[in-house]
Amino acid sequence: MMTVDLAAQSVRDLNKALHECKENITEKEWVVTNPKGNHNIAVGLDAEISVDIHGHAGYFCAGMNKTANVTVHGNVGQGVAENMMSGVVRVKGDASQAAGATAQGGLLVIEGNAGARCGISMKGVDIVVKGSIGHMSCFMGQSGSLVVCGDAGEALGDSLYEVHIYVKGSVKSLGADCIEKDMRSEHIAELKGLLEKAGVDENPLDFKRYGSARQLYTFKVDNASAY
Amino acid sequence: MSNDTNNNPSLKESATFDRATMAEIRRAANTGIYDIRGFGAKRKVPHFDDLLFLGASMSRYPLEGYRETCNTSVVLGDRFAKKPIKLDIPVTIAGMSFGALSANAKEALGRGASMVGTSTTTGDGGMTPEERGQSSKLVYQYLPSRYGMNPDDLRKADAIEVVLGQGAKPGGGGMLLGQKITDRVAQMRNLPKGIDQRSACRHPDWTGPDDLAIKIQELREITDWEVPIYIKVGATRTYYDVKLAVKAGADVIVVDGMQGGTAATQDVFIEHVGIPTMAAIPQAVQALQEMGMHRKVQLIVSGGIRNGADVAKCMALGADAVAIGTAALVALGCNDPKWDDEFKKIGSAAGYYDDYQEGKDPAGISTQDPDLMKRLDPVDAGRRLANYLRVLTLEAQTLARACGKNDLRNLEPEDLVALTVESAAMARVPLAGTSWIPGQKF
Numbered sequence: 001m002m003t004v005d006l007a008a009q010s011v012r013d014l015n016k017a018l019h020e021c022k023e024n025i026t027e028k029e030w031v032v033t034n035p036k037g038n039h040n041i042a043v044g045l046d047a048e049i050s051v052d053i054h055g056h057a058g059y060f061c062a063g064m065n066k067t068a069n070v071t072v073h074g075n076v077g078q079g080v081a082e083n084m085m086s087g088v089v090r091v092k093g094d095a096s097q098a099a100g101a102t103a104q105g106g107l108l109v110i111e112g113n114a115g116a117r118c119g120i121s122m123k124g125v126d127i128v129v130k131g132s133i134g135h136m137s138c139f140m141g142q143s144g145s146l147v148v149c150g151d152a153g154e155a156l157g158d159s160l161y162e163v164h165i166y167v168k169g170s171v172k173s174l175g176a177d178c179i180e181k182d183m184r185s186e187h188i189a190e191l192k193g194l195l196e197k198a199g200v201d202e203n204p205l206d207f208k209r210y211g212s213a214r215q216l217y218t219f220k221v222d223n224a225s226a227y
Numbered sequence: 228m229s230n231d232t233n234n235n236p237s238l239k240e241s242a243t244f245d246r247a248t249m250a251e252i253r254r255a256a257n258t259g260i261y262d263i264r265g266f267g268a269k270r271k272v273p274h275f276d277d278l279l280f281l282g283a284s285m286s287r288y289p290l291e292g293y294r295e296t297c298n299t300s301v302v303l304g305d306r307f308a309k310k311p312i313k314l315d316i317p318v319t320i321a322g323m324s325f326g327a328l329s330a331n332a333k334e335a336l337g338r339g340a341s342m343v344g345t346s347t348t349t350g351d352g353g354m355t356p357e358e359r360g361q362s363s364k365l366v367y368q369y370l371p372s373r374y375g376m377n378p379d380d381l382r383k384a385d386a387i388e389v390v391l392g393q394g395a396k397p398g399g400g401g402m403l404l405g406q407k408i409t410d411r412v413a414q415m416r417n418l419p420k421g422i423d424q425r426s427a428c429r430h431p432d433w434t435g436p437d438d439l440a441i442k443i444q445e446l447r448e449i450t451d452w453e454v455p456i457y458i459k460v461g462a463t464r465t466y467y468d469v470k471l472a473v474k475a476g477a478d479v480i481v482v483d484g485m486q487g488g489t490a491a492t493q494d495v496f497i498e499h500v501g502i503p504t505m506a507a508i509p510q511a512v513q514a515l516q517e518m519g520m521h522r523k524v525q526l527i528v529s530g531g532i533r534n535g536a537d538v539a540k541c542m543a544l545g546a547d548a549v550a551i552g553t554a555a556l557v558a559l560g561c562n563d564p565k566w567d568d569e570f571k572k573i574g575s576a577a578g579y580y581d582d583y584q585e586g587k588d589p590a591g592i593s594t595q596d597p598d599l600m601k602r603l604d605p606v607d608a609g610r611r612l613a614n615y616l617r618v619l620t621l622e623a624q625t626l627a628r629a630c631g632k633n634d635l636r637n638l639e640p641e642d643l644v645a646l647t648v649e650s651a652a653m654a655r656v657p658l659a660g661t662s663w664i665p666g667q668k669f
Contacts, residue, residue, distance in 0.1 A: 039444065064378040
């Protein structure tokens, strides 16, 4: 196990060392101490390694992650796991806004709450939030799944494409073109799998499903009031 | 007297409600939808034609046209990057997306640019192998939609351009209509085939210049500080935007004037938002100079560049390089009269075609139709682009030598005068034959 103390080394040194694992994995388990809210910790990883960050991280933690398994034992700032391609990012605390923005694959688990625009423009990632999410979450979400065990804020799924959204608690309001849909057996099975993958003990039958009404997929003047 | 007035000299067309204006009112009344089109602003705005060079004579020494060298190379992004970009000529190819353009067109742009040692730029929709393979220097656009964005391509790029806006539609996003969404485009953008694809107008994971500084740092970290980071803005409040871009950590700033082209947006946006390229450059240069960053953070300008005179004038006003989009497409074959019969079949004419969003381009450039795409030979089109880029460079060198400059970047505002009061005020150079710069003290 390799420990990097950010009180003694820079984020740049840390990221450089983690990037070198792409060519040659000298150490599979990494521990980061004293993150102290630094931005851009463990970004651009592309190796089958695990990184445990003990403390709070700032913006874009684990951004563009590929294959790595990153765990933050604390809270994270804006844009955690943004544009993640694969791997797993787990936040033990809360996440600020735009968690998982544009992410294309992998699994993002937030054990606390997530702020506004969670999963904005997501493109294939699976996001599981044990707590609640803020307003405008999943705005323009393209594909993947968003699971919320708590409540969702205003305008959930506005201008949604094909993301599957599952919410256990209340939804303050749905965004344009987002509607509640039937929970069919395949959705229950999908949700069960997502909860198991995330290590969250919830009953899939307690959730409601939301998705796109597909009325805004093609520009029509009849929809002018929705634009 | 034209036939459409029945040879009646008393008929008078309204300057306010001319025939084009009335046709648009009728079109709007019939459809209920605003006009969407490609290309750039078509209205006449103050432009580089309103500026003239003061060639050398007694008070300045010219350089010999065919004997004395005039450097055209420029290094971009040497502020932080380990590998700045060196261009052999100061004319680059602006970002244009695969999706809006055919794969052959993107390949041709790469081929042409590489032949003369300059860069080309990706666009919304990501990087194609054809483009990367044929571009010796490729700038990767990082856009609000993040369509096709992935860290592998990011690391393959020679520079990264964070796009905040473009001159044709500053403050606007985009829409790639369903008819251009083929299997390949849909796959790259991770969306269903055949549906309209909205491109966001602002980035999803940051707001404001302080956030942008962190985002730029993230991009540097992911690429191990190897490649330059550009920031591209549409020309509006250019003075302030450039100052904020420098503060956010840009290595290079790209300012795109309102004449800059687009693949598709509302006509009202193209014609009524933004400022002319000529007006934007002095604002950008002033901002850089006040921060002590002129020539340290390089300035690329684009929007309506057509010939070597435009290139030289941009550089005289303080740009380090220019970017071309529309002119590059014309060099490839866009709007070529040889397709005039086919343009007429789709209700247009060679030289007027701007419905890039429909994907029916007879020239095979702004289309994803497999049969139309085949009409553009990327090798031949790339050669034409290279020829055109060489002409731009030779023309700019001709003017620089005439002003006694052995480097295009030695051109300066003092080499220019303006033909009109408006252009003198915008370009901040004297009205020809006077020492008067409107808005400045005598």
